[in-house]
Amino acid sequence: MAKTDVSGLSQLGQAVAQPASPEEAALEKVPASHAGTKYVVRFTAPEFTSLCPMTGQPDFAHIVIDYIPRDWLVESKSLKLFLTSFRNHGAFHEDCTIDIAKRLVALLDPEWLRIGAYWYPRGGIPIDVFWQTGPAPDGVWIPDQGVAPYRGRG
Template identity: 80%
Template sequence: MTTTDVSGLSQLGSKVETPRSPEEAVLEKVPNGNQGTDYVVRFTAPEFTSLCPMTGQPDFAHIVIDYIPDGYLVESKSLKLFLHSFRNHGAFHEDCSIHIARRIVDLLQPKWLRIGAYWYPRGGIPIDVFWQTGEAPAGVWLPEQGVPTYRGRG
């Protein structure tokens, strides 16, 4: 088993305030100790929040991020802080969802990434956002994200 080099990390193991905006948030990475093996990493954020850019009211989503790493993994505390930085950020559902995915892609250059952002209704209409970098590599077990579309109470 390999030991992960965490020497370059600035947030893990330290008390860090939540960034005021996604632009201020620092995403960090660590070397992938299993480089050369294709496997899926999944992050699930069932209580993601941002703000409506028009009304300032909170928006809520269940976000699932799947990726196949290459040379690096996203450090999970920095990802948590990045996601929390949206709590006071006003943006449309589509913008938040794609921004999250692109920041991770820019940081890691993974072999593949997809995001499923399952937003709760705004104005009576749920808006779900799905994006991926391309086809997943053949032979990788890729489970369904397991989040049903919004059905209300009925």
């Protein structure tokens, strides 16, 4: 069985302070032990929070990130710290979503990545943001993200 090399990590197994902003958050990666094998890695953050840049009010989202690794995997503790660094960060829904995706693509150079950000309504309108690097590769099972569209009381 393959063993993942974690020797270059600075956060895993350590007490780490919460980053004050996404820019300060250190995303880390580890070698993909199964390079050359096409499989999907999914991270789900059902309690993502950020701040409205205009009002300072909290915004909440259910975020699903799917990617097909090439040579690297994102280290999950660093991803959690990165995602929670948005808690006091003021940005529009679209900016948060795309910034997360682009940061992961820059770190990992995955074969494919998609993000679905299902934002809870504020002001009566939910805003859902979706992005992917391109068409999904053939021959890989990519499940539905499983987040129902907002229906209100209907």
